[in-house]
Amino acid sequence: MDKELAQLQAPKRTQTVKQASFNKIQTTIHQRRKRQKRSYYSVLAAAAVLFVFLAASIFTGRQPVGENTAADLVTIEKGYAIANNSTADLRYMTNWYYFEKNRVKEEDLALIQPFVTKLYEAGVPVDDLPKAPAEQLLLKMSTGSIAQIAVISNNDQYVLVDMNTKQSLPLTFEEAMNIDMMMHDTVERSLLGLVRLLILSFLIAVYIAIVLQISPAKKEKMESRNGHRYFFAAIGLYLIYTLVNGVSLYYFHAYNGLFIASAMALLLFLKWLIDYYNGRFESSIYEVPLLFIFTLLFTFVKFL
Amino acid sequence: MFQLEQHYEIHSDQIYQFLYFLTFDVQLAEDLMQETFIRAYEARHTYRGEANVLTWLRTIARNIAYDHFKRKGKIQFIAFTKKEEDIALTLSPEQLFSIEEDKRALYQAIAGLKFDYRIAVVLRKIEGLSIKETAAVLGWNEAKVKNSTERAMKVLEKKMRGGAAYGQRAGAITGTETDPDS
Numbered sequence: 001m002d003k004e005l006a007q008l009q010a011p012k013r014t015q016t017v018k019q020a021s022f023n024k025i026q027t028t029i030h031q032r033r034k035r036q037k038r039s040y041y042s043v044l045a046a047a048a049v050l051f052v053f054l055a056a057s058i059f060t061g062r063q064p065v066g067e068n069t070a071a072d073l074v075t076i077e078k079g080y081a082i083a084n085n086s087t088a089d090l091r092y093m094t095n096w097y098y099f100e101k102n103r104v105k106e107e108d109l110a111l112i113q114p115f116v117t118k119l120y121e122a123g124v125p126v127d128d129l130p131k132a133p134a135e136q137l138l139l140k141m142s143t144g145s146i147a148q149i150a151v152i153s154n155n156d157q158y159v160l161v162d163m164n165t166k167q168s169l170p171l172t173f174e175e176a177m178n179i180d181m182m183m184h185d186t187v188e189r190s191l192l193g194l195v196r197l198l199i200l201s202f203l204i205a206v207y208i209a210i211v212l213q214i215s216p217a218k219k220e221k222m223e224s225r226n227g228h229r230y231f232f233a234a235i236g237l238y239l240i241y242t243l244v245n246g247v248s249l250y251y252f253h254a255y256n257g258l259f260i261a262s263a264m265a266l267l268l269f270l271k272w273l274i275d276y277y278n279g280r281f282e283s284s285i286y287e288v289p290l291l292f293i294f295t296l297l298f299t300f301v302k303f304l
Numbered sequence: 305m306f307q308l309e310q311h312y313e314i315h316s317d318q319i320y321q322f323l324y325f326l327t328f329d330v331q332l333a334e335d336l337m338q339e340t341f342i343r344a345y346e347a348r349h350t351y352r353g354e355a356n357v358l359t360w361l362r363t364i365a366r367n368i369a370y371d372h373f374k375r376k377g378k379i380q381f382i383a384f385t386k387k388e389e390d391i392a393l394t395l396s397p398e399q400l401f402s403i404e405e406d407k408r409a410l411y412q413a414i415a416g417l418k419f420d421y422r423i424a425v426v427l428r429k430i431e432g433l434s435i436k437e438t439a440a441v442l443g444w445n446e447a448k449v450k451n452s453t454e455r456a457m458k459v460l461e462k463k464m465r466g467g468a469a470y471g472q473r474a475g476a477i478t479g480t481e482t483d484p485d486s
Contacts, residue, residue: 010324
């Protein structure tokens with residue numbers, strides 16, 4: 001049997017067939033290169049369009065906070081305590097993605113409610129406002145309008161001020177301290193940076209352990225596991241997000257990182273679709289949905 | 305370093321033969337061989353020269369053939385972990401006609417082997433690769449190569465013994481027998 005098998009030969013290929021095959025290989029390689037180039041140019045074009053769109057949105061989306069009328073503003077629907085470290089006020093930053101903010105608890109809103117009602121019923125307009133403090137409140141009223149409220153010290157008198165209508169309500173020292181502490185607690189009501197870092201490190205370790213030990217792609221060579229590239233791309237994206245946030249805070253006094261990061265995540269997703277379409281993944285494709293799950297977990301930990 | 309023209313000239317016949325005994329189809333083997341060289345060219349930067357080029361090309365060819373059968377639904381995925389199920393290759397009248405009459409039974413028997421067994425027989429017995437080389441091509445350990453080859457040969461002998469009439473039926477085109485041990 002062994003001898004018989006060793007003597008088996010596939011039908012012979014003629015020189016013409018060989019040459020024709022080689023020509024076909026070269027043509028196919030050429031066509032695939034062209035197709036690949038086209039797909040990269042499409043991604044670049046999409047990136048350019050997105051960039052223009054985002055830039056336009058950022059610069060045209062600066063609407064004033066105000067337009068609140070005293071008569072409407074009686075019930076607070078929800079509120080955020082804002083950590084605004086810039087010297088500029090918030091009147092051009094209504095869109096939610098501009099803020100680093102924390103939701104105010106219902107019981108704290110109940111504490112604010114009587115002061116806000118009084119502010120709009122009996123508030124006195126002030127002409128000369130001192131610099132707004134870093135911690136402020138952004139309140140969404142039941143009418144849909146937004147009010148930007150702060151506690152400020154004006155000539156040794158504490159007042160609650162609507163930063164847009166300039167209406168003010170005098171507060172006692174205790175009232176002012178209560179509201180101020182509530183705002184401060186809300187802003188600080190997140191996990192300590194170190195704890196957050198530990199949780200993130202733990203999640204990253206779990207992710208890497210899954211990818212290295214349990215993933216069906218573990219037998220593939222590391223450099224050919226394209227899922228890995230997306231993992232590092234995601235880390236890069238997070239770094240860019242942090243950088244953009246820093247630069248944006250410095251120059252525009254606003255946090256635009258999430259906006260940019262979303263756009264880049266979309267581009268990364270598009271690239272992944274193209275790679276998937278071109279069959280660039282083997283079993284490491286399973287690492288991509290896993291990465292998305294972990295990205296959600298990272299995001300969740302970040303906003304804890 | 306992989307050089308398309310040079311390595312095509314040297315290895316295309318061997319890759320073609322390897323694919324022919326996996327598919328028993330001249331045109332399909334030619335197409336898959338072309339795809340093998342295209343993929344090799346596209347992935348040339350991943351070739352690190354640890355294995356020789358022919359081993360690397362055979363690995364690519366094996367994956368392409370496997371993907372082909374998977375796409376054609378000839379390999380049934382029963383469970384996630386059970387990847388390479390039996391494939392039932394039935395030689396067509398044209399395929400049988402192109403084979404010398406005295407070898408038809410043997411070809412039928414090889415074609416009837418499940419994919420893992422067939423690839424082990426092709427590499428070890430037809431191509432004459434060592435256990436180590438075969439393990440490198442297939443990404444198996446040497447014990448698996450040895451076991452699969454031995455079992456495949458037993459199945460093959462059984463088929464040949466039990467199916468004497470099966471090969472004798474001139475021009476007869478029969479379906480593939482099921483492996484007794486599968």
